[in-house]
Amino acid sequence: MSGVPAARERPAPTVVAGVVERLARDYGARASTNASVREQHGHGEGLADAALPDVVVFPHTNEEVAAIVRLCNAARVPVIAFGIGTSLEGHVAALYGGVSLDLSQMNRVLEINADDLDCRVQAGVSREQLNAELKGTGLFFPIDPGANATIGGMTATRASGTNAVRYGTMRENVLGLTVVTADGRIVRTGGRARKSSAGYDLTRLFVGQEGTLAIITEIQLRLYGVPEAISAAVGQFPDLRSAVQTVIVAMQHGIPVARIELLDELQMRACIAYSKLAGYEARPTLLFEFHGTAAAVKEQAEMMAAIAADHGGGAFRFATAAEDRSQLWKARHNAWYAALALRPGAMGFSTDACVPISRLADCVLETREDVERSGLVCPIVGHVGDGNFHLLVLFDPNDGEERARAEALAQRVSLRAIRMGGTCTGEHGVGIHKLDALVAEHGDDAVDVMRTIKRALDPNDILNPGKTVPPERRGQA
């Protein structure tokens, strides 16, 4: 993992103290310097590399966010947007101290336009909260990264998840934004119109910028009709290759599967033990979910079963009842904890390679061999329908040599994906951990363009400094 870039420095303690004092005066108890609050805001769910902010502030309105950003911009003090802290790549670590802007109290669903299939929410609304408020409208928001992240955080990291193969990522589902720019102005981008070819696409530029170009405060989202019928199926395979080939052939046939998840033998063993799944074997497994009319769902499932059988998959088990489905998906959502339980005391992190589906088999199988050579314990899970898979790399935190081996393995996974025309991060984002891989993937010239955009929109480098785009070319820093 790359070290902390050195371009920026911490602001002087007196300057920070001035900002803290001003925030305390303006926001009272909503500005906290309490050690445990700061500690909680210094890291996400990835590797522990906590870096504490000097103060955490909880704004309630766009205007308050704008005022805080203006204050920080004038003092050149970093501002780090914080949702719920589920990011995996160190996105929220306050590398240079400063203000953690916790948007969790901006959690209102502002409007639901059932006729236009869209809604507008504040950044702190969580994914589960939104779907709970949509109950009764016949609509839902499909993007599901697993964690109950905030919509603001999902937008900032361009999250996707288990059903991107059918519904796309945040990129396809954000229609417009309200953001606060580095100079503290409130800008509304995009709109309710379904298409526009006017002006540069600021909305998509701000989707995935990880809080480095602007603070996202409101999001206009696309919604979908709750499918008439949903069914889930499980297929188990003799080996990893047949499971992956099944996915590739299904995609080739254009079966509109809503989700396909791959669990390798090791992950399946972990899930059976952790989630008490009865009747499954520890073999490479695919979980499918089909959405549509009753007829369409049945047809898709039958086609899928036939393809799986061609690849040596055993009989499909179907789960049409909601409880059976949720047991399966709960097991998938808990895959991370199940994997950690494989090696008590171990820590873990996840790789995020994503390749064109035609290279998926090569990439997964080479990675599997690489894991075997490394001697590490690393189960594989993946939203393989869109070419994205995760290696959950477990290591002993007290063994420096093993941690180095784990990091080297992860680095090789990233480079392998890039070599195959893919990416080192399909959905988790860059944060601080993938800065080197970003350059490996895009080349210095394209990263230079990103740097100039960063400078154009945040000349004082106050917005989440040190993340997403390495500040200088290597060797120039």
Added chain:
Amino acid sequence: MLPPSVHAQLAAILPGEALLTAPEATRPYECDGLTLFRELPAAVALPDTEAQVVAILRACHAARVPVVARGAGTGLSGGAMPHKDGVVLSLAKFRRILAIDPLARTAVVQPGVRNLAISEAAAAHNLYYAPDPSSQIACTIAGNVAENAGGVHCLKYGLTVHNVRRVRGVTIEGEVVEFGNEALDAPGYDLLALINGSEGLLAVITEITVKLTPKPQFAQVALAAFATIEAAGEAVGKVIAEGIIPGGLELMDQAATRAVEQFVHANYPLDAAAILLVESDGTPEEVSAEMADIKRVLTDSGATEIRVSKDEAQRLLFWSGRKAAFPAAGRISPDYYCIDGTIPRKALSGVLHKIAEWSAEYGLRVANVFHAGDGNLHPLILYDANVPGEADKTIAFGDRILDLCIEVGGTVTGEHGVGVEKLRGACNQFAPAELERFLGIKRAFDPHALLNPGKAVPTLARCAEFGRMHVHGGELKHAELPRY
């Protein structure tokens, strides 16, 4: 005229027949599909390698000569209109499809490949390229990317931006850069989205990877007639509100159906005030279930007649009038002006009502033919440029429609781009803070504003001319910005 030193450099880069400077040779490049605006360029360059593109851009950058990239010249907003002191950089010779990956469902193509040529090449794998602007037989894929082009299928399958995975381009400084990649997502800022719809202001595109879509096994179209255009507009909203996303959802009013019927003989119900064409595609089972829902919603919305295509020939016949609408408008009126405003679907009925009211007020006929499903209006204002004052009246009418689109929460252009045509509209649509962000991005790519100057993004000075920019106490914000 080009500075002689630049001319000499370009002549050294390109073979003689690939550098045009004589007015009779550059005349065909004086405008694009928006013929209202014309300009002869200083030169037209027709490179056929990326290395030549790099060399041309470096030479122009060094001498501060403007460059306007051009595809097939089918754009409708003047985006490819030349600059009088500049070079038109035509990508017409880049016509090769470099690779098709049927498993990953992608095609790697050169910028001058025609939109339809991609679908033709992919047909062998039972795939196609979904966005289908009406000009798809002629327009190039790089032009589609530059304008973020749409089409009938975009409602279900997304715009150009949703169907492009990777773009390789050259900056004005001659750096070759790649945006996006072949996989689902790429880390860092979404520069790929910035390039889509950038109207040639950020980079010259030299290679594109597009997403291909499996051809649906089966498709059917329902033709529904309505007694009022407002009722048809409301039916559109109801179809979508039911959670049905048709493969195409188009509206034609009576002026349009009557104009096309005499050419295509589609047997449209000519007494209806408006018709909707609603397509369903998928497996036969999916289509039959969805068609039943569509018919139910249309009936509930007051359709006076519904016909569902019985076979492929009839499906194509139903669509033939829609595809022929623009040429047909040209046959019933000496001139027409096509508007591209896009609005939230909810506002359709009200906006259509207003357009009808203003049509009477201005004494100008309007034919409405448009992508109703995504709220993308294309009112065709019919006029005669030879009648004194009629062109001005047409522009005033069009501006009023666009202002209304912004007022109801829409945009001045759904798929044609801003170009030179809608700069005034863009000043109204975007607040100064947003325009400043645009200009910041432009400067990051092209600090001397050499790529397609004067298009797409109005300068703040331009907006001040239109009375939109607020100059406080005589202080001009961002005095350092180029204003021309």
